[in-house]
Amino acid sequence: MNLLVNIDHVATLRNARGEGYPDPIEAAEVCEKAGASGIVFHLRGDRRHIRDEDVYRLKESVRGTLDFEMAASDEMIDICTDIAPHLCTLVPEGREELTTEGGLKMKSVIDDYKNRVFPKLKETNIEISLFLDPNPEDIELAAELGADAIELHTGTFANADPQKRRHELTRLRKGAKLINELGMKVNAGHGLNLDNLPDLLETVPHLHDVSIGHALISKSVYWGLEKTVKAYLEIMEDYA
Numbered sequence: 178m179n180l181l182v183n184i185d186h187v188a189t190l191r192n193a194r195g196e197g198y199p200d201p202i203e204a205a206e207v208c209e210k211a212g213a214s215g216i217v218f219h220l221r222g223d224r225r226h227i228r229d230e231d232v233y234r235l236k237e238s239v240r241g242t243l244d245f246e247m248a249a250s251d252e253m254i255d256i257c258t259d260i261a262p263h264l265c266t267l268v269p270e271g272r273e274e275l276t277t278e279g280g281l282k283m284k285s286v287i288d289d290y291k292n293r294v295f296p297k298l299k300e301t302n303i304e305i306s307l308f309l310d311p312n313p314e315d316i317e318l319a320a321e322l323g324a325d326a327i328e329l330h331t332g333t334f335a336n337a338d339p340q341k342r343r344h345e346l347t348r349l350r351k352g353a354k355l356i357n358e359l360g361m362k363v364n365a366g367h368g369l370n371l372d373n374l375p376d377l378l379e380t381v382p383h384l385h386d387v388s389i390g391h392a393l394i395s396k397s398v399y400w401g402l403e404k405t406v407k408a409y410l411e412i413m414e415d416y417a
């Protein structure tokens with residue numbers, strides 16, 4: 178099981194003053210030296226945090242897994258195929274959203290992905306992951322498309338009130354088992370933190386990559402990045 182650190186919000190802080198500091202690429206190096214297996218970034222269409230130049234520098238500097246999160250636009254597909262990361266995670270993207278609000282709705286994208294998106298990405302060796310809610314129908318359509326992995330959206334679990342957390346964990350558990358049965362890698366991410374991660378790892382099987390960003394970067398403001406990454410790794414080692 179791998180920790181991938183999402184450094185989007187180092188770029189958020191960098192952009193606040195526009196003077197190049199803190200540097201997301203330096204943050205990525207610190208995370209990998211602390212033991213993270215790789216780095217995730219989301220190059221959004223509005224470039225609100227990660228910028229194109231960050232992506233090309235990350236390609237040169239990241240030693241572990243590089244996960245390029247993106248909407249399935251022609252623009253992003255062109256940049257992704259030029260960068261050739263290990264992994265491309267296709268996510269829904271809304272300009273007005275504060276952050277990603279849910280997984281892809283496979284019924285509404287399946288034809289476009291089958292006819293445009295996957296043929297372009299499949300010309301490369303980039304692994305294709307789809308960011309999905311733990312809905313069996315979406316997971317089965319993703320397998321039909323030939324996705325290599327599914328990243329389970331854990332935001333509903335992370336934001337659930339105590340009465341609903343168990344139900345959301347059960348959905349994620351069933352989703353992970355189906356993904357594995359269909360021969361795809363099980364990844365997970367969104368809204369995970371030091372408090373809710375143990376419940377997820379205790380309940381959800383077959384996890385390959387766990388992507389954590391906002392909570393980890395936020396905690397590092399108090400603890401420092403190295404100590405924070407190691408705190409997440411310590412939890413994950415208990416469930417390896």
Ligand SMILES: CC(=O)[C@@H](O)[C@H](O)COP(=O)(O)O
Pocket residue numbers: 183185186218219246268275276277308366367368390
């Ligand atoms: C797909 C997902 O849950 C996150 O990786 C996504 O990048 C969140 O977007 P922001 O980083 O802009 O909050």
Ligand SMILES: NCC(=O)COP(=O)(O)O
Pocket residue numbers: 183217328365366367368369388389390391392
């Ligand atoms: N895909 C999830 C991710 O990369 C990080 O999400 P978050 O921890 O910033 O919510």
